[in-house]
Amino acid sequence: MQAQNRQITGRVLNAADSSPLPGVTVVVKGTTSGSTTDSEGKFALTSPASDNPTLVLSYIGFETTEAKVGSDGNVTVRLKEQTTALNDVVVVGYGTQRKRDVTGSVASVTAEQVAEVPITRADQILQGRVSGVQVTQTNSEPGGGTSIRIRGTNSINSGNEPLFVVDGFPGAGDLNSINPSDIESIEVLKDASATAIYGSRGANGVVIITTKKGKAGRNAINFEAYTGVSNVRHKYDLMNAPQFANYLNDVQTLNNLENKTNTPLPYTQDQIAALGKGTDWQDAILQQGRQSNYQLGFNGGTEETRYNLSFNYFDQEGIVLNTGFQRGTVRLNLDKKVSNKINVSFSSQLARTFRKLTTVNTNGGSAGGVLLDALRFNPIQPVRDEFGNYTFQNQPLPAVEIAGNPVAYAESAKDTRTILRALVNVAGEYEITKGLKLRISGGADLFGNQRNQFIPSTVYVGQNTNGAATKASNNNYSWLNENTLTYDGKINANNALNVVAGLTFQQFVNENYSAQANNFFTNALGSDNIGIGANVLTPESGKNQNTLASYFGRVNYRLFERYLFTFTMRADGSSRFGPNNKWGYFPSGAFAYRLIDEKFMQSVPTISDLKLRASYGITGNQEIGSYRSLGRYGLNAYTSGATRLVGLTPSNIGNPDLSWESTSSADFGIDLALFKNRISITADYYFKKTKDLLLEVSIPQTSGFSSILQNAGSVQNKGFEFALTTVNFDGGKFSWNTNLNFSLNRNKVLSLNGEYQRFVGLSSTSIFPGATGATSVLRVGEPIGSFYGYQFLGIWQTPEEITASGITNLVRPGDPRYADLNGDKKIDANDRAIIGRAQPKFIYGVTNTFSFGPVGLSIFIQGVQGSDILNLNRYELESGFTTTNKLKTVVDRWTGPGTSNTIPKANSVVRRNTGITSDIVENGSFVRLKTATISYQIPVPKAMTKTVKTASIYVTGQNLITLTKYTGYDPEVNSFGESTAAGAGLSLNTDYNAFPNTRTFIGGVRIGF
Template sequence: MNRIRLFLMLLASVIALTAQGQTRQVTGRVFSGTDKSPLPGVSVVLKGTTTATATDNDGKFTLAVPASGDGVLVFSSIGYDATEARLGSGSTVDVTLKEKTTALNDVVVVGYGTQRKRDVTGSVASVTAEQVAETPIARADQILQGRVSGVQVTQTNSEPGGNVSIRIRGTNSINSGNEPLFVVDGFPGAGDLNSINPSDIESIEVLKDASATAIYGSRGANGVVIITTKKGKAGKNTISFEAYTGISNVRKKYDLMNAPQFASYLNDVQTLNNLENKTTTALPYTQQQIAAMDKGTDWQDAIFRQGRMSNYQLGFNGGNEDTRYNLSFNYFDQQGIILNSGFQRGSVRLNLDKKVSNKINVTFSSQISRTLQKITSVNTNGGSNGGVVLDALRFSPIQPVKDANGDYTFQNQPLPAVEIAGNPVAYAKGSRDNLTTLRGLLNLAGEYQIIEGLKLRIAAGADLFNNQRNQYIPSTVYVGQNTNGSATKASVNNYSWLNENTLTYDRKLNENNALNVVAGLTFQQFVNENYSASANNFFTNALGSDNIGIGANVLTPVSGKNANTLASYFGRVNYRLFERYLFTFTMRADGSSRFGPNNKWGYFPSAAFAYRVIDEPFMQGITSISDLKLRASYGITGNQEIGSYQSLGRYGLNAYTSGTTRLVGLSASNIPNPDLSWESTAASDFGVDIAFLKNRISVTADYYFKKTKDLLLQVSVPQTSGFSNILQNAGSVQNKGFEFSLNTVNFDSKKFSWNTNLNFSLNRNKVLDLNGEFQRFVGQSSTSIFPGATGATSVLRVGEPIGSFFGYQFLGIWQTPEEITASGITNVVRPGDPRYADLNGDKKIDANDRTIIGRAQPKFIYGITNGFNFGPVGLNIFIQGVQGSDVLNLNRYELESGFTTTNKLATVVNRWTGPGTSNTIPKANSVVRRNTGITSDIVENGSFVRLKTATISFKLPLPETVTGTVKSASIYVTGQNLITITKYSGYDPEVNSFGNSGLSLNTDYNAFPSTRTFIAGVKIGF
């Protein structure tokens, strides 16, 4: 029995050993779940053993496994979720790996392609569709304000449809453009964002360093903003609807004199004039008249109203694996806070993606839009500066809006005691100035996969843009009385045609090497056509500008046309070694018709390196750090915004009348410059991306240095040439700065979550060279500054930043004749006049005593966003701040000095009336400031902290009866510009009345006031 047992045991052992020695071969392929491409270098392990292999370049593998048993294979690769597959009786196992759903694997759009965020070597910031949807906005670029480090967004004009100014890492240019290049769905140069519906946006990428922007060559120096609109998604078709409505009110008003105060002021002016001129002119008002006055007209209240806005968005999205679509309709209507101001936009967008075959894909993106802007910026006395706002501030509060007959008060009274001006309410309601824009933005692209990993893309696009401006000033308002009504009709047609041809090779060569190469050839042409016609002396105001032929005096029409072409070659190589060493090399060659004959081509290279330290083996045990990447880049980019034909000799029109015959001739208008070329910016960047605690805390920090040379400057030439200057490439500017952004997940649970995003930026700008000159005077000023005073408000000075305000240092008020005599000052001044610093000590105040009295560019800017979710309730709070910037308040100049016969600030009631009465406000009839120009007391601290937006939302619970139809529903309430903490005395410290001009930064003159807005809306998904 024992022998039998022993025999059986030996037999079982032999059988077991025999079975163990028998194996079978399992083969298969591993594919990417993103694009179905084979994945090389994937680890394949038999679970619970050391048996393992890896996929080859075609994603194939072979593994010997035990002949018996149904084990489990584990597939894993960096950047993908591990996947398990159970072995059956078969010999083939094919699997698909899904990319890890982490922020590092998010795809960001870069020039002419996309990249995983983990692989980006340059400085690129992203704003997602979710962030765009957090706050209702009128313009797409407004979402960048305070949300992206290194980007300063300024609302230069708060009028509905008004523009914003964007500076990415400082001001590079003096006379050329400083705005970034906008790329919409791959179409570069699509810069008018008023017509882009923000709700259509999927993402916004901001390319900041030369590594990211050099692919755009001569247009990349100011940074690049890439806007990608929503595409169709395969799956069930969806319908989305959003609607909101809101009200707006002026956020702040100036405190002005009322009627009795202004009457007393006018009497004071005349009394002082009589004393100084030894005249006996009667005072404008008697004491009995003043005593009988009420507070009079508040002209700010008269022109302001409660603004209203509404927005409606309807979207359709869906498709299958072969055909995907996104169709949207939008209507936006904003009624401004000033009478007759407003903005309307209607748009239709259709994006299609079609998989024609396994090798051919076609994409089509399109938008057709129409906008209407009602403008109120022309002033009521016919001047080029000023407007309804400024005239409302200056108009006499003694005058009523309407007279006893119910007609509008025609003009300011009594003359000559007051400044002549028209009734701003009558002008705002009676005149018309409408700007209508019709735009079509179309882009069609086909993509052909030549071989695996190699794709050819051919795209053709067009940006068709037509502006129609219709302006009519009737004879019933003061401005139109002299011309008996005047009309202007103008049209601008801009056409841009684009052809792009690119080859992309994207291949993971093996487990340790990956390559992405892009090469391209593009052509783009820009055409501008414009005309305008004007007439006056109309026998009726009924037709406005619809029939300018009925004007008895038809003025000479004006028309013009210009065009420029850009041809480009470019290439970029991205090489990834061991998944942690990242290299990028870029080169672009631009040939532009704008450049001179001797400089037709510009070349713009860049290189970047990134080191993913986190993927080193020695980092695997440091669990507190979840990501760490170091970046460095250097490159050269350009700015070709020099205008068409600037390098060529041009001729201007000369016309005069001999008898009744109009004679027309031409004459040279400039000196040609065959060497004229682009402005060139060399930039370096050093950055770090680091995350902690499983990405709950992530930090991005960058230091950059930029030098722009070959600035476009007007250089003086001898008068014997027949001209005073020539446009040349001369001079240089420097920008250097630091950026920091912090994202934290403070709490994250089903019941409560809290996220914080913070960004901080500082930039230091400095003029390095002005073609050998030490300084130049620039900037625009108030219309009431005495013509003998310099009109310049700023100085370009070597060693100082662009935007340096230049003028006289205000020291107070001259109090007594003895004080004037003791000072030795030789200027004609009297007690009650302002006193200025004699910086050179020559006992006279003149242009040599001017100095830098403020700086427009801020010391730093920041933004903080906090998002909270309490179950179905969401709360989003956004705070924006600017620190260390100054604002030139020309409105205050007008309202404290300026014309002595216009209304003033209420503080002027406490003006100087005798020794010791005031050391800040001059006497009533002082004209010294008007004769002097810009002074330090009207340069104010423009720093501010603003609760920019606060939104509370609620996801509505859906009854079971509708859940099959309605997928989601929510309501929300948003407040904008709720609280602003600032020392600035004007309407708003965020201002630039002269638009995107780099030479008149932070100048407040007749700016449309900012508003406080409340919005309520609803979102429904089907």
Template sequence: MRTSTLLLVPLVTLGALTAQAQTQSRQLTGRVVSATDRTGLPGVTVIVKGTTEGASTNSDGTFVVNTTVENPVLVFSYVGFQSQEVPVTGSAPVTVQLAEQTTTLNDVVVVGYGTQRKRDITGSVASISAEQIAETPITRPEQILQGRVSGVQVTQTNAEPGGGVSIRIRGTNSINSGNQPLFVVDGFPGAGDLNSINPSDIESVEVLKDASATAIYGSRGANGVVIITTKKGTAGQNTVNFESYTGISKVRNPYELLNAREFATYLNDVQTLNNQENTAQRALPYTPEQIATLGEGTDWQKEIFRTARVGNYQLGFNGGTTDTRYNLSFNYFDQEGIIINSGFQRGTVRLNLDRKVSNKISVNFTSQLARTQQQRANVNTNGGSQGGTVLDALRFNPAVPVRDANGNYTLDNQPQPYVEIGGNPVAYAEQVTNEQTTLRGLLNVAGIYEIIPGLKLRIAGGTDLYNNQVNQYIPSTVFQGQNTNGFAFKGSANNYSWLNENTLTYDRQFNPNNALNVVGGLTFQKFNNEGFSSAVTNLFTDALGVDDLGIGANLLTPSSNRSANTLTSYFGRLNYRLFEKYLFTFTMRADASSRFGANNKWGYFPSAAVAYRIIDERFMKELPVFSDLKVRASYGVTGNQEIGSYQSLARYGLNAYTAGSTRLVGLAASNLFNPDFSWESTATTNVGLDVAILKNRLALTMDYYYKKTTDLLLQVSVPPTTGFSSILQNAGSVQNKGFELGLNTVNVDAGKFGWNTNLNFSLNRNKILDLAGEYQRFVGESSSSVFPGATGNTGVLRVGEPIGAFYGYQFLGIWQTQQEIDASGITTNVRPGDPRYADLNGDNKIDGNDRQIVGQAQPKFIYGVTNNLSYGPLTLTLFIQGVEGADVLNLNRYELESGFVAPNKVKAVLDRWTGPGTSNTIPKANSVLRRNTGITSDVVEDGSFVRLKTVTLAYTVPVPVRFQNSVKGASVYVTAQNLVTITKYSGFDPEVNSFGASNLSLNTDYNSFPTSRMFIAGVRIGF
């Protein structure tokens, strides 16, 4: 027994030592990546729970930890990300995805001429991060804001690739001046058109909404400010990122039109009624035998629409050291339009460099070179109702083939004179050139010198170079070019601006209770614009297009122009923080603009704001439910100097006439000068509340604002003895008041499954207060320019009403019988089957005095909801956008429901009035009353909609261990855009304005490019 015991002791000791050695030698490996883009995170702290054993991740996110713990739990922590605990049960490498912190109070937000912690903001500022931008593939930067920021209405006014976007921040301030916000790209204000900016290069977008935030931009801040910051290099890592997506798009909601047999029958009905009601008799356009041979005929919408392709390719290089950081990117974007022979291409190169020259000196450099090309499809070169691919496709006779028996395009609409005259829309789309090419360079460089700790001098210089070329060619082989035997046009615009900014910033925290940030500066900016155009007709060949205008026998009068304006500014801002809870901001800017009159060269724009962080009060510590609680209030005055150049000066216009064979040219005064001419001023009061509860699981921001814009630019009548009828003066006022709400919630955060929601809601009430002493003015598109015979304008400006009021006749139904007409006492020439309109003044006739406001273009409220769901490597993003209470003037319905010289019709006319009691909505076939009357209430439709704007499903591809040193992350995704739209609107889409960003012709649908439904698939990979 004793011998056995002595032998057992060394064996047990040896076993224990062996087990201890095995425990001490255990090695844990793995990689930490961002849950957003799956790129490696350097510098993450990895600790074995309950011990001091640990390590940090290297530049690509990998780590190695040695531990003696038998069943270890690793704790991962990283600034700006949620900590995570991961049990390790085997020896295989682990991959950990860290999610960003839901709290953003210490995040840095870009504001005018500087940055601030979000917790210190006193004004109304919204921010969109690169992660949010990446959720939805977009074609131009303005679309980032659509449905994602409260108080911001973004409207795709033209849905063709590269088409225009209208942005209104807190309503419409101006009647005759600009309403678009000021765009600032990497510190360069007045960047203008953003179509050449690559959205994939954007790091963040900030929207400055109230005067406290925008007053630093003075005479350019009244419409809000959008600050775009592009991506910079990251120290400590060198990465290569590639992204590509491809997809298709299709027309979303085409009109249901009559087929060939139905339309031929309709034309016969029109002529039959005309023969019954007129002494002049005409044969029917189609015999019964011809109608019997007709079937569906040509679907002209199907002929011009196509399944269009879209592709995007992005290659980026990012990295650097603590002294030098770089970001270099290349992008090519190519989108076909859903109308044949339309499309948009953009190629960009961006280089951003940051260099720390010494402990006191650093240099920042941002640059982009871009080339864009757009081929437009639905240009209306001849004006009026002639030309336009979409419009002609809607009204063309479906009994007419695209090509004749010889294979040539049919020239025009037939049979004449029974149908609307017009050209073959397929020939127009394929043979007409309307091309716009833009070359743009945006460059900004800044040097920063730290004079003493906390005091920095920044000197910056930048330029924006913009060249635009327009080529238009209408060959003699299409209907629109037949009368002129071809039309060729070339135009060019060369615009550039340069900027110099000199700022001093002092930022110091004196003690835990007092902190001060002061910025002051002097800036100079100059804008230069020049253009030239020339056109010819009667070309002896179509082979050269616009390449040689010399072959045109008839040279039209060429034109050229040149203009410039300058802006000199002083500005200052003081931010003071007391006890970390009392926040004060004071701002002042003085602008001198060459656009202002001689007596008003300088404008002064002050603002003040205060905020109280209640959350930092001692008593709030006893209420742990709150994570943040802050109230804000601000007041300030900003300006709008988008009033055009030389408006205050006496200008002369060209007058030319021909005497015999000699062209004589002279000049004549074209306006009265006004030395008191100045900017439009907007005074804004804003009250806001920021609340977060339950450890930031629910964060709420609310704002109420009141804006009053005075000194509106209006034409004011003057005595005829002046030689003019009016002068442009600062007169009139408009108000906007509204409420905004933003809500972020973390609904589920349990293990692999996560769900958060972002919601924003905005309502704005616009009202005209003064029109230079007048009660109303008729504005908008003249209906007579759209439809011959109609009278009046489409809109009205009226004191007490919002901008964008539609003005016309109230539709009451259809006259059913002659007895009904006789009993009404109406003396206007109407017949049974004609539309019936309200006789407002009771004079028994329908004329211009019976018009009234029949709709409002401005919405009652707008909203957006984004839901982000994740389960392991899968993420699903659902984005819903909505507009409520906005009316749309559907001018297409004038063409498609009635008219004497008949275009094709919508299917609804099959249920038209054919006798008493048959219809009270669609007039009889030959009724021309609505078409010759003007705007009527029945074509002003409810444009409210709810749209499932974007659905994106993404999957993070697991990277095999052997590739983790080289591949930092990979993901694939599929996206559907404009998937479902719920609306009562009968046209292509309720989000439309055929007159672009016009202030006075809003929400009008006529010959518009339809929206499309898009499906794409993409891949992202990082090395």
């Protein structure tokens, strides 16, 4: 009998990372003979004699796999995690669903995709990887944010950013404090069927971030570290010292001729001849950036208790002097099975972030910053004088515009933001009866932001105040209670229900204060003791809060496993809105038909999966701040003699009817898989209309005010999304997969409360003195983000040309020429037109992943097509109205008839009094090799397998190649994206002193124990 048995040995590994899997059940098919794997994934068992025994391997969270045993009796099996099967679940609002049962438009990004690329913020992984989602790096400064648009721009005055939900906690913003390495998955809910469960906060889409939980049956330690360097991808080509000296002389010569004066020129020809190239102020202010990241994680547990504990430290030094970002996080997630009916979960993160900024420009204004001042500073001036001291200010005056040394400011002034954040959520779940569960959770998001700024008296900006200090604090608290009942079960073999009903309550509190002082007798203490400032300014403080109470329900019904229905309703009551509209109601419905499950489809082997989807629903947007529906009073103070008198005056008219913006959305989609899932396609067409826009509407000034906030106006978005995944080659050792997504959206303003258009957008008042600061127009029938200004036609060449045109404006040869659109022979505001559109025609991304044995390669290409950029940097650097340094193109400026038809003469002031013009609205389309990563799985010696389970190294390049016609630092820009100023959300694709995007190279190592 013993001779008829045979010994079988083997090892079971995780197919994703080759780590051993302990506790895997291994059974000889058709017998009761079996075993389980040890801590190294090894097993041994005795099997009845057979020529071709087959093993069946099963493990929680992995696909059940069969494996043939060879003649040597040894086998190595790699189990795949259940991440792509149709029966896998995706996270949706207040629950999960099988992927096959999803009726709405939901996209997922897995932990593996997050781990492919070293990123600073969680939302960066969505860039170019999810159809229908446009992610723009608003400012590449360390710790800078991003702007996210899901299926277009819905609102004019309210927010357009999606709702972020972190481990079930809605409204958890500031993704800088979330450690990307802790993320298990990111789900993007795009259509109303998926987002209506979030009611008045779902109109802009929802991004659900789920962090890693402990996995039962194994205890693992994972360590990752990487370091890298960054450099500016592209610099402006500026004038050198002799070129700028000649430019200043040219300005003064022309001024003397036009004003009939005899002011000496700033530089003699002998002085110019003695100049070298001068100072490259870009090189002086820029440096090689550095970054490093360290991650240590502990994961494991039993069926009763599971844990995930991680520590992370990230440090980034920016490419501009004295800029940087640091983040330290600790995360603890626990799941405890108290009994067969009770489960408790705990998720938490404590984070500290620290940013160093350079936000004030060196002449004391609020526009620009040290980077822009470095572009404008006189290249003849050295960074330091012959004694080693900083050059104090721009020279020679008055030939140049006054400004301080940007390098001195960057290295001497301090401006920091320190954020402490704790995000905690505790939940208990009780199974009342089979399939029916009660879940009660409570959580808090505590967010403290402190600013410390000190400008010493030793730099130009601080000399007039003899040093200036600011200390400010902004503390946000959010409290959440959620109570849900969930039923999930089958009525019979053909009918199944999943029902969720809930009640939630959330409160938001914001407290802020600021204190300022100047006239310091010493710079040594900075802002640490502002009491020593002789002039202490009036401190300011404030507090506001709002609450949101909600009821919601969702029914998912499956009929014959192929007819899928979803019905959702949420009622939101918000303190933000008027007493006549405290409650809003947000319904949605969806239907999906799994055509693949019809019997007749079995005769079509080419098609592996086919599902048709349709949905319609209504969601809302309540992002207008607190108390806007109420009549409020504002502070009014003045000084009488030595006494400060304080009073209150009305600041607005209340509106008891103020309510949510409402977005109705329809979606039609198809999910298709071909050739045994080697090709997977998802396509959607959607149509959205947002009405009851929150607009400032003009009212008679006899009321004491010029406007009132009302629900008026509407905006439309419609578009198409396409996602393709292909398994191009899967031949064992070598594999090649491709993921492609394509999105186009068409945005249009439908109405503005009877107005045809209104002017919006932000610009620096230092750029447009005497002219409108508006850069864009909201016009019925046109998209949001339409640049509005004058059409540039070239340069006036001769007096005869000006006379022949009949133009009545005061212009001279060498001045810019603009189109007289209304034919009245004068250039004024009536001749402005739409000169560009910020929103792209389409966006796309392509990722190719290759593996050859232990070597892996991932290449990601991102593209944006058909968008325009307002280059306000170029507005200053190429215009003749400022005596700051210029682009080298200005060397070939107009100096006489026929010399140039693009660059005006040196002292032309026409553009300064005009506003934005078409020649500074540039093509912002680009194709970018966003990331390329090559990795190598290091074979672990047998002597170390008890300790080291897996090891790998990798090298990543980011922003390696960018193909674009844009002349600025980078085409991925939106300078006002993070600003909270009115109109900032409408200043799309504006480049003014934006931190340049960088080319980065990173090397890292991952080790699993």
